[in-house]
Amino acid sequence: MREEFEDIVRRQSAMVYRLAFSRLRNGADAEDVCQTVFLRLFRADPAFRDADHERAWLLRATVNCCNDVHRSAWRRNVLGGERAREAAERTLDRQAMRQREEQANRSESAARIAEAMEALTEKQRTVVHLFYFEGLAGEEIAAATGERPSTVRSHLRRARKTLRTLLGGQL
Numbered sequence: 001m002r003e004e005f006e007d008i009v010r011r012q013s014a015m016v017y018r019l020a021f022s023r024l025r026n027g028a029d030a031e032d033v034c035q036t037v038f039l040r041l042f043r044a045d046p047a048f049r050d051a052d053h054e055r056a057w058l059l060r061a062t063v064n065c066c067n068d069v070h071r072s073a074w075r076r077n078v079l080g081g082e083r084a085r086e087a088a089e090r091t092l093d094r095q096a097m098r099q100r101e102e103q104a105n106r107s108e109s110a111a112r113i114a115e116a117m118e119a120l121t122e123k124q125r126t127v128v129h130l131f132y133f134e135g136l137a138g139e140e141i142a143a144a145t146g147e148r149p150s151t152v153r154s155h156l157r158r159a160r161k162t163l164r165t166l167l168g169g170q171l
Contacts, residue, residue: 016062022129023066033065059144116166124159
């Protein structure tokens with residue numbers, strides 16, 4: 001069991017982290033979610049039918065853990081009101097600086113796409129990430145996020161429209 005678990009972690013941790021970061025926009029929170037997801041996997045020890053079932057389980061667990069972070073008492077009570085806004089702005093400022101540094105190393109078009117992605121809502125970013133970067137179909141995204149397939153299609157359509165507008169039709 002240990003070797004199988006380590007194999008899953010090795011193969012899927014990057015995907016789990018990318019989705020968590022896409023939803024939370026904070027590296028530390030994304031790392032925490034990644035650890036929580038794999039802890040849940042270790043404790044549950046589910047029997048997967050195939051690789052798709054394994055990936056769907058991990059994506060759904062990641063979405064659920066991200067939702068837990070958003071609902072956490074710490075975010076509501078400790079970072080309530082003004083302090084939450086200040087903390088979010090500081091985090092976004094640090095991320096913006098880090099992204100600017102990374103963007104300097106990327107091509108111009110990649111930088112424009114990353115900037116345009118920031119304009120999307122969290123749900124739209126999640127759907128775009130799962131569709132384009134993880135290669136999931138609409139039904140799989142719906143299963144992973146707990147949304148209806150029609151809602152997933154709406155998020156994807158609106159995200160594409162926003163990206164097309166921001167990127168000047170180069171999408």
